[in-house]
Amino acid sequence: MGEWVAAIDGGGSKTLAGMADRAGNVHLLPPAKGCNLLDNPEGLDQLAKVLAPMAERDMAPDTTIVRGTFGLPGYREIATNDQRFERAISASVRFQTSLFNDVEIAHYGAFAGGRGTLILAGTGAMAFSGEPGHLIRSGGWGDRIGDEGGAYWIGQRALSLATKTLDGRFRGRSFAHDLLVAMDLEPGPDQAGLMNWLGKLTHPRSGIAAVAVHVDGLARKGNRTARSLLHAAADELFLLYRSVNDRQEEAETPWACAGSVFRSSAVFRRLAQRVGSPPSPLRLPPLGGALLHAARNTGWFSPFSRSENAWIEALAAALAASFPHQLAPSAPAPQEKPSP
Numbered sequence: 038m039g040e041w042v043a044a045i046d047g048g049g050s051k052t053l054a055g056m057a058d059r060a061g062n063v064h065l066l067p068p069a070k071g072c073n074l075l076d077n078p079e080g081l082d083q084l085a086k087v088l089a090p091m092a093e094r095d096m097a098p099d100t101t102i103v104r105g106t107f108g109l110p111g112y113r114e115i116a117t118n119d120q121r122f123e124r125a126i127s128a129s130v131r132f133q134t135s136l137f138n139d140v141e142i143a144h145y146g147a148f149a150g151g152r153g154t155l156i157l158a159g160t161g162a163m164a165f166s167g168e169p170g171h172l173i174r175s176g177g178w179g180d181r182i183g184d185e186g187g188a189y190w191i192g193q194r195a196l197s198l199a200t201k202t203l204d205g206r207f208r209g210r211s212f213a214h215d216l217l218v219a220m221d222l223e224p225g226p227d228q229a230g231l232m233n234w235l236g237k238l239t240h241p242r243s244g245i246a247a248v249a250v251h252v253d254g255l256a257r258k259g260n261r262t263a264r265s266l267l268h269a270a271a272d273e274l275f276l277l278y279r280s281v282n283d284r285q286e287e288a289e290t291p292w293a294c295a296g297s298v299f300r301s302s303a304v305f306r307r308l309a310q311r312v313g314s315p316p317s318p319l320r321l322p323p324l325g326g327a328l329l330h331a332a333r334n335t336g337w338f339s340p341f342s343r344s345e346n347a348w349i350e351a352l353a354a355a356l357a358a359s360f361p362h363q364l365a366p367s368a369p370a371p372q373e374k375p376s377p
Contacts (some may be wrong), residue, residue: 042335043105043132044092044327047084047139049073049160050243053360054087056094056102057328059337061351065359066090071160074108074118075179076242081125084109088129089228095132104277105134107332108142108323135330139323140165141172143295146326147319148350150340153291154281156274158298159361160246162187164274166281166290177278180242186273188298192248195267200231212255212262219251252300271307274298278312291317320349325356 041056043066049353053067069086071077095102110121113266119136126134137145144155144165154166161184163177180189195216202213222231236243255263274294282290293316299305309315329349330336338345 040101040103040335041094041098043095043102043130043330044324044331045087045105045107046107046142046327047072047085047107047109049076051099052083052087053324054091055324055328055356057352057355059332059348061348061355063092063328063352063355063359066094071110071240071243074121075111075348076205077240081121082215084122085129088126095130102130102132104196104331104335105130105132105332106137106327107134107144108137108139108327110139112136112138114138130152131166135334136347137327137330138160138222140174140177141169142327143323143329144172144322144326145169145330146321146355147293148291148317149293149320149326149329153293153317154278154285156278156292156294157162157296158187158270158294158304159276159296160188160242160276162190162274162296162298164225164281167284173281173284175279182306186270186277186298187296188246188249189242190273191252191266191298192245194269195248195252196231196245198262198266212333215258215260216248216251216257216263219254220336221250235241247297249301256301256303258377265299267303268307270298271304274308275311278308293317295319295323319351322356322360323361325349325352328352328366 038056041058043056044054046053049071052069052072056064065089069083072080072084074080080358082305090291096317107126108193111118112122113119143157147153147155150169150170158162160175161180164175165172167173177338178184182189198207199213199216200209203205217224221232223355252263252266256267278292292307292312333340338348
């Protein structure tokens with residue numbers, strides 16, 4: 038009978054789940070959409086979509102899940118939502134679980150449970166610095182009052198500039214025109230196209246965050262307005278980095294970055310420039326961090342031992358094949374010639 042550990046990496050836009058055995062073999066489960074209860078009324082339904090096959094695997098005669106570690110968006114921030122998560126999980130799986138904020142578990146994976154500063158910029162943005170159990174946090178206040186530097190923040194500002202351009206309040210017509218074309222919308226001055234697009238979004242936070250990809254595409258083509266937006270995002274992320282490190286007793290702390298925003302070379306370059314050094318490579322993506330935490334709690338390996346390091350490397354290789362962007366932030370792309 039094979040022993041496995043289970044993990045969930047929940048976020049605002051997607052929920053990933055998987056299992057790993059003692060040899061470092063990985064079995065990924067079908068993903069679901071975001072499970073953030075702060076802005077998604079269907080969050081528990083999405084969580085159920087990854088819990089159901091996990092429970093089914095645990096009931097199979099040749100499989101036993103001995104432990105699970107789940108990273109959940111917004112966990113330990115609003116007590117009532119924590120209770121909703123906990124009830125849903127306890128009703129779905131029979132194995133013991135440990136629950137963490139999704140960024141906590143991302144930090145655990147980035148440094149394999151060691152010390153460091155992680156800047157995470159996906160739909161939202163925040164920083165965690167220190168070591169497990171002694172983490173300092175900055176950011177992650179949500180899109181209504183914070184999350185500066187995240188994809189939603191970038192997308193919202195890009196759309197705001199586009200509307201100002203359409204009204205004649207901002208001179209940057211090439212940016213508005215090219216952004217709307219990239220979004221498959223009519224680039225003319227009529228408001229109907231953009232307003233209809235906004236009204237049809239079933240999950241506005243994710244939909245607006247997705248606009249950041251188009252902003253990056255324009256920046257890669259040399260659009261100055263798009264590049265300025267991405268540089269502003271990087272500057273906000275640097276403020277997160279500085280705020281957590283100013284509160285650290287140790288002056289030298291390795292740092293790393295993770296999340297979809299760092300696929301943008303403009304953001305990646307600018308943040309590394311502001312910090313003054315390149316980021317450390319991630320040891321594991323968030324899902325791998327959750328699997329590592331669960332494996333340590335089973336007593337499979339002595340922490341930081343040679344056998345555990347070999348398991349981490351096997352796990353990283355297996356996950357990199359499925360999630361290449363999560364372990365390797367965007368390599369700097371050649372500079373493009375700026376355009377208006």
